[in-house]
Amino acid sequence: MTEDTAKTMVIKKSRTSWVFFVLVAIGVAAFVFGLTSQHPERAWQAYLINFLLWSAIAQGAVLFSAVMHMTNARWSGPLSGLSESFAAFFPISYILFLVLFLGRAHIFPWLHEDLHGKEVWLNIPFLFTRDCIGLLILYIFGFGYLFNALQLKLDPNQPRGKLRQSIFEAWQRNHRNPEEIKRRMTVWGGLYILAFALVLCLIGFDLVMSMDPHWISTLFGAYHFVKAFFIGLGALIILAAIIRLKQGEMSGIKANHFHDIGKLFFGFCLLWADFFYVQLMVIYYGNIPEETHYVIVRTMLAPWNKLAWTVFIVCFVGPFFILLRQGIKTKPVFMMIICSVVIIGIWLEHLLLLGPALSHDAQAIPLSLSDGLISLGFLGLMAFAVGYFLRIFPETTLVKESN
Amino acid sequence: MPRERHIMGLFRDEHQVVSAINALKESSYKFIRVNLPFPSHKIMDALKLKKSWVGWFTLCGGILGFIAGFGLAIYTAIQWNLIVSGKPIVAIIPFVVVGFEATILGAVFGNVLGLLTQTRLPSYRWLRYYDPRCSGEHIGVLAACEARQEDGLKDFFHKQGAEIRVFE
Numbered sequence: 001m002t003e004d005t006a007k008t009m010v011i012k013k014s015r016t017s018w019v020f021f022v023l024v025a026i027g028v029a030a031f032v033f034g035l036t037s038q039h040p041e042r043a044w045q046a047y048l049i050n051f052l053l054w055s056a057i058a059q060g061a062v063l064f065s066a067v068m069h070m071t072n073a074r075w076s077g078p079l080s081g082l083s084e085s086f087a088a089f090f091p092i093s094y095i096l097f098l099v100l101f102l103g104r105a106h107i108f109p110w111l112h113e114d115l116h117g118k119e120v121w122l123n124i125p126f127l128f129t130r131d132c133i134g135l136l137i138l139y140i141f142g143f144g145y146l147f148n149a150l151q152l153k154l155d156p157n158q159p160r161g162k163l164r165q166s167i168f169e170a171w172q173r174n175h176r177n178p179e180e181i182k183r184r185m186t187v188w189g190g191l192y193i194l195a196f197a198l199v200l201c202l203i204g205f206d207l208v209m210s211m212d213p214h215w216i217s218t219l220f221g222a223y224h225f226v227k228a229f230f231i232g233l234g235a236l237i238i239l240a241a242i243i244r245l246k247q248g249e250m251s252g253i254k255a256n257h258f259h260d261i262g263k264l265f266f267g268f269c270l271l272w273a274d275f276f277y278v279q280l281m282v283i284y285y286g287n288i289p290e291e292t293h294y295v296i297v298r299t300m301l302a303p304w305n306k307l308a309w310t311v312f313i314v315c316f317v318g319p320f321f322i323l324l325r326q327g328i329k330t331k332p333v334f335m336m337i338i339c340s341v342v343i344i345g346i347w348l349e350h351l352l353l354l355g356p357a358l359s360h361d362a363q364a365i366p367l368s369l370s371d372g373l374i375s376l377g378f379l380g381l382m383a384f385a386v387g388y389f390l391r392i393f394p395e396t397t398l399v400k401e402s403n
Numbered sequence: 404m405p406r407e408r409h410i411m412g413l414f415r416d417e418h419q420v421v422s423a424i425n426a427l428k429e430s431s432y433k434f435i436r437v438n439l440p441f442p443s444h445k446i447m448d449a450l451k452l453k454k455s456w457v458g459w460f461t462l463c464g465g466i467l468g469f470i471a472g473f474g475l476a477i478y479t480a481i482q483w484n485l486i487v488s489g490k491p492i493v494a495i496i497p498f499v500v501v502g503f504e505a506t507i508l509g510a511v512f513g514n515v516l517g518l519l520t521q522t523r524l525p526s527y528r529w530l531r532y533y534d535p536r537c538s539g540e541h542i543g544v545l546a547a548c549e550a551r552q553e554d555g556l557k558d559f560f561h562k563q564g565a566e567i568r569v570f571e
Contacts, residue, residue, distance in 0.1 A: 277499065284496045287488055324462070 020384040027377010030370045044103035045358045046371045049350040050378040051100065052207060053231070055093040056200070056224075057343070057382065060232020061086035062142050063196050065149065066189035069182075075260050078252045081153060081396040082243070083236045087146050088389035090139040092381055097135055101128055109357050110213040118213055127206050134199040141195050145188035151181050153395050163392055200225035208350075211357035215294040217283070223275040230268040231346050234339035237261055239386065241332035241339075255330040262329030265339070269323065273316040297356050303365045307352050314345030347375065408553045409435070409532050412565030413541040420542045421449040423563040432556050433547040436529065438537035446542070457517035464513015465506045472505025473498055532570050541566075 034043025064083040068076045104124055105111065115122055151171055154164070176184070201221025209220045217223075237258070244253045283291045299308040319342055328334045351367070359366045390396070414420045420437065424446070427434040437446060476498040484492055518524070529545075537543040544565070548556045557567050 281496060281500075284490075285488075326458075 016387060017384070020380045020387065023376050023380025024384065025377075027374050027380060030373035030377065034370050034374070040103075041106040041358060042366060042368070043370065043374070044106040045351075045354060045366070046374040047096075047103065048100065048107050048207065049347060049354060049371075050375055051093070051096045052203070052350055053343070053347050054089065054378045054382050055096070055203075056228035057231050057235040058086040058089035058093055058385075059138065059142075059196060059200065060228040060230070061236045062090075062146070063193065063229055063232060064236055066145055066192045066196075069145075069149070069185050069189050070193065075257075077254075077257055079236060079240055079257055079261055081149075082240055082253075083232075084146055084149055084396055085239070085386045085389040085393075086232070086235065086382075087142050088385035089382055090142055092385055094135055094139060097131065104128075107358070109211060113213065115213055122210055122213055127210075131203060131206055134195075134202050138192070138195045138199040141188055141192040145185060145192050148181050148185045148188060150393060150396065151176075152178060152185075154393060155395050158395065161392055196228075197222075197225050200228050208353050211354055212294055214290050216291070217279050219275065219279050219282075223272075223279060226268065226271055226275050227346060227349075230265070230272045231343050233261065233265045233268060234342050235382075237265060237335050237339045238343075241336035244332045258332055258335055259326065259330045262323060262335055266319070266323040266329070269316060269319045269342070273320075298352055303362060304352060304356055307348060307355075307365050311345055311349045311352055315342055315349065406550060407433070407547045408550055408556070409545060409547050409570040410553070410556050410560065411438075411532065411534055411568045411570065412544045412546070412560035412563060413534060413536055413568060414544065414563075414565050415541060416564070417443050417445055417542060419564050420544060421445050423544050423560070423565065424449045426559070426563065427544070427546055430559065431548075432552065432559065435532075435545040435547055438533060438543040438545070440538050440540065440542070443542075455521060457514060457521055460517025460520075461510050461514040464516070465510035467513070468509015469502050469506040471509065472502040475505070476501040534568050543568075 031043050031047060034040065034046070037043070061083045064076075065080045067073075068080045073080075100107065108122075108124070108127075110118075110122055111124070121127075147167070147170075150167065154168075156168060158164075201224065204221045204224025208224065209215065209217065240253050240257070240261070243251045244258075280295065283295055286292075298304045319338055322328060322338060328338075351365075355362070355366055412423060414423065417439075420439075420443075424434065424437065437450065439446060477493050480492050480494075480498075486492065490497075532545055534541070534543050544560075546556060546560075553569070557569070560567050
């Protein structure tokens with residue numbers, strides 16, 4: 001590498017980091033401004049939606065790597081390593097969850113309601129304790145898997161920062177052969193997959209379903225974790241497309257990789273819609289008032305019905321018909337656009353699930369500029385975390401011939 | 404008109420097969436087909452096959468199935484006009500199940516139909532040019548030539564590293 005190229009790279013790197021930093025600053029400013037306004041609950045609503053969305057993206061993307069390893073899949077190539085970079089958002093996600101405690105009065109409408117016996121489960125100390133422990137376990141399993149996965153990929157001769165140095169030292173203390181490392185990856189990966197299903201169910205019940213405490217859907221937890229994998233795949237495709245467009249052939253990500261992960265994304269688009277439908281079907285046939293009101297408010301009554309149709313078209317109908325074409329799945333730019341639209345659609349879906357409970361008697365859909373700005377802040381945080389990981393561990397995307 | 408001679412080159416290595424296919428396509432011999440015991444992307448790429456139409460058959464079958472499934476559910480419901488639990492006679496939500504299942508059924512039928520028509524199955528013509536070793540560990544490349552070119556084609560396969568089988 002010439003000195004000029006190195007300088008350009010450093011400048012580009014610092015510029016990108018500044019962009020992310022500015023996005024985060026804009027998000028924080030919008031959130032603080034929202035808190036000091038007449039409607040702090042709106043700021044907390046945007047915060048909760050973004051926490052759920054971006055945490056699910058990180059958790060779902062890391063799940064991809066664990067699933068690829070557990071199934072001994074080789075088609076994913078560099079995508080598997082790339083998905084591990086989303087683990088850098090785990091610590092941020094955990095801190096963001098702890099911050100939610102400050103907004104408990106605004107985000108849990110059941111706090112001052114008569115819960116008819118459900119207060120045993122729905123009370124703030126127990127809710128935050130179990131969710132804190134759940135997320136901690138999930139992230140520990142995720143990092144355990146990552147710690148072993150990196151060991152097979154990192155080049156000991158690359159320049160070492162503090163983090164790399166400490167990881168290398170930990171590996172040297174417990175020297176293991178590749179077979180042993182793979183076995184450990186299987187154990188940690190298996191635990192992560194199990195924890196993913198259980199903890200995301202818990203988060204779905206506690207932070208989304210509980211907003212309407214008299215409504216029950218036993219499948220809601222599964223719906224929540226299927227959705228997390230769906231958008232995790234979407235984010236991974238976006239990241240892969242960005243890297244492919246920037247680095248070209250050098251990235252090692254080929255049209256076949258986009259085609260294969262595009263098929264998986266298409267499959268989970270169907271599965272997400274299926275999980276939505278099977279809940280709807282049971283509620284439709286059961287026809288019990290405490291179940292049907294949740295669906296009626298969100299899909300039949302103004303202003304939410306328009307949002308429901310938008311979500312359905314953006315997250316299912318559109319991607320379904322577009323992704324039927326093989327050619328589109330192989331094109332990074334198209335895939336990036338489709339996945340971005342789906343992720344925005346899932347953001348709106350969270351608003352659809354939470355909005356009616358948090359904004360009673362809304363005459364219009366409670367969306368404003370500050371929601372967008374807060375979301376940009378979260379986007380900046382995610383981009384900063386993933387960018388940092390890829391800068392520290394650039395080898396994660398490389399696939400050895402033996403693999 | 405002189406009769407064509409059919410000769411099969413039997414290979415053990417797929418790279419040799421790729422090389423033989425490319426060379427055959429550039430020669431005056433007539434490349435016919437490859438029989439192989441396992442799917443191979445490399446050989447598929449070398450064959451440079453036209454894009455299959457089977458997918459369109461599947462799509463059309465699926466769309467027809469979807470329409471037929473919904474149509475059947477709506478038609479039968481209208482015949483009886485039974486109101487169940489206050490639901491409308493033509494209830495779209497439960498009919499999705501019938502529509503979905505019929506979509507899958509139609510797509511499967513469309514796919515099978517597409518496969519049969521596009522691959523022109525059943526085809527008995529090429530059975531006489533088949534070597535059982537192609538279901539074992541050999542890959543057979545079948546080519547045809549005029550009778551006077553027979554030695555040349557045998558020599559060609561020899562040079563590519565194949566065992567030869569001549570079909571009478």
